[in-house]
Amino acid sequence: MNWVDHETYIEIIPPKEFNFNECLIFLGRSDQEILYRMKEDAIYTIIKGRESFILCRISYDKDVLKIEFPNGVPTVVEREKIGEYIWEWFDLERDLAEFYRIASKDTVLRKLTERYHGLRIIGIPDLFEAFVWAIIGQQINLTFAYTLKKRFVEQYGEVLTFEDETYWAFPTFEKIATIHVEELKALQFSTRKAEYIIGIAKLMNNGDLSKEFLMEKQNYQDIKDSLISIRGIGAWTADYVMMKCLHQPSAFPIADVGIHQALKHLLKLEKKPSIEEIEKLAVQWKGWQAYATFYLWRSLYDETI
DNA sequence: ATCCAGGAACTGT
DNA sequence: ACAGTTCATGGA
Numbered sequence: 001m002n003w004v005d006h007e008t009y010i011e012i013i014p015p016k017e018f019n020f021n022e023c024l025i026f027l028g029r030s031d032q033e034i035l036y037r038m039k040e041d042a043i044y045t046i047i048k049g050r051e052s053f054i055l056c057r058i059s060y061d062k063d064v065l066k067i068e069f070p071n072g073v074p075t076v077v078e079r080e081k082i083g084e085y086i087w088e089w090f091d092l093e094r095d096l097a098e099f100y101r102i103a104s105k106d107t108v109l110r111k112l113t114e115r116y117h118g119l120r121i122i123g124i125p126d127l128f129e130a131f132v133w134a135i136i137g138q139q140i141n142l143t144f145a146y147t148l149k150k151r152f153v154e155q156y157g158e159v160l161t162f163e164d165e166t167y168w169a170f171p172t173f174e175k176i177a178t179i180h181v182e183e184l185k186a187l188q189f190s191t192r193k194a195e196y197i198i199g200i201a202k203l204m205n206n207g208d209l210s211k212e213f214l215m216e217k218q219n220y221q222d223i224k225d226s227l228i229s230i231r232g233i234g235a236w237t238a239d240y241v242m243m244k245c246l247h248q249p250s251a252f253p254i255a256d257v258g259i260h261q262a263l264k265h266l267l268k269l270e271k272k273p274s275i276e277e278i279e280k281l282a283v284q285w286k287g288w289q290a291y292a293t294f295y296l297w298r299s300l301y302d303e304t305i
Numbered sequence: 306a307t308c309c310a311g312g313a314a315c316t317g318t
Numbered sequence: 319a320c321a322g323t324t325c326a327t328g329g330a
Contacts, residue, residue, distance in 0.1 A: 138312040144328050145311080190326045192313075234313045258311045297311080 001087040003080075010079050012065040012086060017096045019118025020060035022298075026122045029301055032146035034153050034168050044070075046160050046167045047085055049078040053160045053169055056082060071162045091120040091247065099288045106284050108266060112295040115302075121294045123244045127211040128173040128204055130245035134237045135196050136189075151187040176201035196232025203230065211245065220250045243290040252289030254278055262296035 002013040014020075028038045036045035042059040055071035067082060074082065087093065100117075103109035124130040132152070137145045156171035156179070176198060184194035203209040209230070217223045223246060227238035235255065242251035253259070260272040263281070267273070273281075285292040 134311085135313095137310090139310060139325090140312090140327070141310040141329055143310095143330095147328085188327070192325065196313085232313070236312055240311075253311075256311050257309090261311095300311095 001083055001092075003083045003087075005076065005079055007076075007079075008073050009066060009068045010083050012067065012083055012092070013063070014065060014090070014092050015095065017100070017118050018090070018092065018120060019116070020065070022116060022119040023090060023122060025301075026119075026298070030142070030146050032143075032150055034150045035170060037165070037167075044165075044167065046169050047082050048169065049074050049081070053158065053167070054078060054082065055160060055162055055167060056086075058086065071160070085125055088125045088247075089123055091123055094120065094247075094249070096120070096291070099291050102284065102288055103292075108263070108281060109285070109292055109295065111266070112299055116295055116298050119295065119298055121243065121290060123247070125245065126170060127214075127241070127245050128176075128201065129170045130241045131200050131233075131237075132170075132176075132197055134240045134244075135193055135200075135232055137240075138193070138237065148187065148189060152184075152189075155183075155187060173201040173204040177205035192232070199231055200233075214246055220248050223248065243293065249288055249290050250286070252282065252285075252293060254282070256293070258297050258300055259293055262299050266296075266299060 002015075004011040004013070024038060024041060024043070027033070027036055027043055036043055038044075042057050044055065044057055046053040046055050048054075054069060054074045057068040057070055059066050059068070065086065067086065073079075100113055103113040124133060133145075133149065136148050136152075140148075153168045153170060156175050158169045158171075160167045160169070179198060181191060181194040181198060184197065185191060189197070200209065214223050214226065217226065220242070223242055224235075224238045227233050227241060228235065233241075236253045239251045239253035240256075242248040243253065254275060257272075259278065263269070263278065264272045282289060282292065
């Protein structure tokens with residue numbers, strides 16, 4: 001992490017290919033989002049400190065990310081931890097030079113990387129949150145997915161109120177490991193999804209599953225194999241989590257209907273491409289499938305492309 | 306009403 | 319290993 005601690009606030013110096021406006025667009029994509037809010041070109045969210053939650057205001061000026069703490073300044077250890085979280089959240093460690101080199105020679109990606117230059121994968125650093133969001137999103141429309149997420153967070157998450165605004169933190173696996181399937185069904189989760197989510201919370205609570213455990217693995221396939229062995233996690237969810245949480249650049253949720261839609265639109269196809277057709281296109285994306293996917297998703301909420 | 310949505314497990318071959 | 323079926327629930 002490249003940062004400067006100013007004690008009452010911190011600054012994060014992102015790599016050169018970074019577009020903060022794209023972060024604002026991505027994070028503002030649903031008005032049902034509950035884990036962060038946008039105000040005056042800044043992002044407000046709460047991040048867990050040693051004991052309490054710390055309200056963070058993230059803004060961008062003169063090529064630097066500025067993180068302020070409207071609700072009180074955290075300790076130096078917490079400030080560094082918050083910096084690391086944001087560094088990871090916006091995938092600032094990644095050097096995009098090779099991706100852009102590949103993209104410049106690719107008919108699909110060239111347009112996207114020109115248009116969204118500096119867009120980075122906005123991740124989900126918390127493993128449990130990544131699992132839950134992926135499972136919620138299985139086979140339902142995104143609008144309903146956000147509704148379910150909002151209910152879940154409001155029911156089991158922690159809340160912080162500051163100056164008449166309410167900020168929510170995602171529920172912990174410790175908490176969800178103690179609830180029952182019927183409770184989630186009451187929030188209109190399907191029986192299956194309720195079982196999957198509580199099952200994963202229990203695995204994590206027992207220490208049988210953690211981000212550290214997964215990150216220790218040597219390669220993409222090892223991680224994917226161990227993810228798929230978990231009930232409720234198929235190929236799509238495994239790749240989604242590897243892309244959004246585990247920073248695997250080769251992660252590629254190829255069955256994703258969003259990818260299919262984006263390609264159909266970009267290539268002006270009559271119908272959505274088959275998996276085989278996508279595999280053919282994606283040969284050139286090798287090593288950067290996760291970024292290709294994220295840029296394709298980005299094009300879905302762009303009317304002008 | 307009908308199709309579909311950022312799928313996965315289950316069943317049968 | 320592969321294909322077809324079932325589950326599940328709201329959005330458009």
